[in-house]
Amino acid sequence: MIEEPAAAEASLDPMRARLLAALAEPGSAAMLAARLGLPRQKVNYHLKELERHGLVELTEERRKGNVAERVYRATAASYVISPAALAAVSPDPARSPDQLSARWLLALGARLVQEVGSLLTGAARARQRVASFGIDARVRFASAADRAAFAEELSQAVTALVGRYHDESAPQGRDHRLVVGLHQIPAIPTTDPPAAAPAPTTDPSAPQED
Template identity: 70%
Template sequence: MLDIEVIEDPAAAEASLDPIRTRILQELAEPGSATQLAAKVGLPRQKVNYHLKALERHGLVELVEERRKGNVTERVLRATAASYLISPVALQSVAPDPRRFADRFSAFWLLALAGRMVQEMGKLIAGAAAARQKLATFAIDGEITFRTAADRAAFAEDLGVAVTRLVDQYHHGGAGGRKHRLVVALHPALKPDAQDSTKTIPAKEQDND
């Protein structure tokens, strides 16, 4: 099971966005059967089976084992990943393209860069997994509080100078090197009441599907 799987296929993305199937994927972080899932999500086993077949068809769940019980074969499945992200590739014709513009102070350019990162990392992770190799990456995540907007602008300028100096120091322009993508981002942190805008749909509400 992957920690995160990036979904590129539009049909798979559509299947994963169904609230019931999202709940099933969540429950299948640990292997389970349709009977076990039915008790957890509050739906008939036949309906759970219908959703499982759709998720399996799109490669979002996988068979772990089959258990024979009398004349019945119970299939035990699990999600292919602990978490999922939908790649901009799933919306290829309308996905943001960072090459259209390059404005260091544009929130939309930052978002386009983030979308490209999801797309590229999804492909790199899949390739590394297929080759049974580790993927060399590095990231820094933190928070900084600025006293004034002028301080923020000064920090951004100093950061740009420092990164440019490091790039000039380590960049190898000749043949034989491996190109790497470098993205540096700075944006306001979300306020506490906006941190979690998603809510789990109760089983009773999901029964209407």
């Protein structure tokens, strides 16, 4: 989880992102330069920047003749930039809550990333696991009316379930956050060529365009 603005900026550089991906397996500047077809000096510069921001770490230093070869690896298998990196302009779900607003759903998602990321960071330091639960489902509605009915039923079911288990007076209780989101799955762009236009008809009985 990347929370510092400077680290986020470093990770978004295209070349540094390539280096992070390549360093899923340990490698040196010379190895990465050969693999990615880049000058070694440039690779070495970017590795130092990534190391400065804690995105890669030194795993080994070995000598080859008079040259010290430094071997690095990425500090994580994957990275997510926390909304905390843009704290001044990050979306706030407390602002204009609206169950039917896509912007509010996005703000809920941003808060989810920030809070779970913070939990993961703390748990990693304490060598503990994070208690969590998730459901990912796909539903295809026949109509907008069906989607609205589904949302209403889901809202009632979640409200009843929360009311059944929520205990404000529990002395040893721990607060949890439940987020349920529903959104249309974005269409995947295709690279297929457009279909050819139909040939003009020569049938005199066919309707003609003005």
